[in-house]
Amino acid sequence: MMNRWLKEVARGKRGARDLAYEEALQAAEAILEMKATPAQIGAFLIAQRVKEESVEELAAFVEACRKHAARAPLQQGIDCAAPYDGRRTSFMSGLAVAFVLAAAGLPATLHGADPLPPKWGVTLPDVLAAAGIPRASLAKSRCIAAARETGVLVVHAEDWCPPLKSLRPIREELGMRTVLNTAEKFADYGCSAYLTFGVFHSTMFDRIGRLTSRLGYRKGMVVQGSEGSDDLYIHRPTRICRIENGETCLQMIDPETYGLDTPLPERSWTAAEQAAATEQALQNAGHIAFIHQVLLNGAVRLHLAERADSIEEGIYACKALLESGRPWALYRRWMELVKNQPSAV
Template identity: 65%
Template sequence: MITYLKEVGRGKRGARDLTYEESLEAAEQIINLRATPAQIGAFFMAERIKMESVEELEAFVKICREAAYREPIQEGIDCAGPYDGRNKSFFATFAVSFLLAAAGLPVTLHGTASLPPKWGVTLHDILLEAGITISERTRTEIVTAAKETGVLYVPAEEWCPPLKELRPIREQLGMRTVLNTAEKLIDYSCSPYLVFGVYHNTVFDRLSRLTTQLKYRKSLIVQGTEGSEDLYIDRPTRTYMVENGHASLHVVNPENLGLDTPLPETTWNAAEQLRVTESVLHGDAHIGFTHQVLLNAAYRLHLADRVESVEEGLYTCKAHLESGEAWKVYSKWKAMLS
């Protein structure tokens, strides 16, 4: 491990990227805790300064996947948002998941209790507010609920135990590490489609090459709200569509679809996230939040080849929302896991 630390930690100009083989060995030592806490923390910081290469990221994803429980439970879409949560925006992807499931597209969600650097509200917090202690549910219970409803939520630290073991080091560092990317790409349900949130458009190229290497059928990389996979509803969103090794920039402008809507000022916490989510699914939310859910659901249906166009996706999702089907899926899922 010391050898690899010397290579990545020589400073901005002297550091070099590790080869894929070197990265695999370094990742194996870190993920399986063969390196010391000091070495792990030093490696994370050095990589943060140098910036991880595609090969280094791919190696960490591979070792994380080997350490995790992964099963092709349902062929659908993986929604990969930041595990450090939200502080200033609606968690649209949660409501979107039940709408997609109602439309016939299985969804995989995953996360943990909040992490640095943002320490925001996470899906874990929202589930607790809904009366679901997901970490206490057995794997069988979680998988059964997924098969019955089309929505799988994975408590990542239970299904990939090294993430729990490495949490104290990440909390002590208090900033982003290579795991902030790798943990979102473990792909617990072996999904062919991926929607992935990023903070900065400077990582579009690296992430498009990484998702190609990971052999997703199609992926949509989104510079969304607070670095999430959620498209904005009150302004355009930059995205990268990746298919067959080809990546193309696409700006999603809700105004072009007649959906652009100002959102109300909201103080977000887990209770408010749950209230707005349930209001959208029940059909009595602020129109801006409803439009945001419809927009994101339509683009994901189109990504997964369930509809011919985004416009068809909007029509389909609106019908399932207005009919109450999305609310029924949510209610059933919640009852099975409570």
């Protein structure tokens, strides 16, 4: 069966055609269920990258990922879809932002995995491990219990969607971005109403915007952020695409407009440095650029999720929350819960 789809997508730039949704879904199922051989899977993923995936093909791979994932309406808040290949040169503000959002009454879902190509950067599980949360503490039962009390759901994707773990060796050998890099970020483990989604190139705005609309989110925001993440820059404007009611709108968000424009220190980040900066920001301490980054990203998400009437109002709300200590207290409680809850699912 896989040979049939390979013949369609691997004819080169001029001869290849996009698969219809049902065709792509069959191919995605064959890949996620490992019914195709590793050689066929690798060939298909490379051919798709050369051809470029259509919205129909992306939607099919998302559907296949969701079918094999553990999903429950735990959060129904905002899903923050950052790249699974991690970060190297920028602060990962999303972890701190999630606890600010939760303190504001907006449940937040974060998800990731161990480092992947093409970037092989510091990932969410790396940062948590450096903060004292080992891999075993991210068992589903612990994270679900912590989410119910704190409003922050953290997902190790390979536990919640086992085919991603099975496919890791092939992805590591290929060493490049594939359709899976996009599909895995749309698994939507907490059944969220709102979405932020990071992309590296603005050429992806149209496809990801149409896909977001098709998947039924109430509102979404595609961000050309730091290292392809959904983190808005704090030292320069960020291009975004907002999605609502099937319509897309391109915008620029400039931190200077809100008095937050701040130079960033040049550095290569370790997991320990990411964890330390996260905890400092949650205590309203540390480098002012990272505090400002948490404020701006938190504010934009509160506005997207209809918890603030404007970005300015969101900034004031996030600033007041950081000063109150509530996000830091939520973070510490989350840490206690995932460490101490029984790990059986």
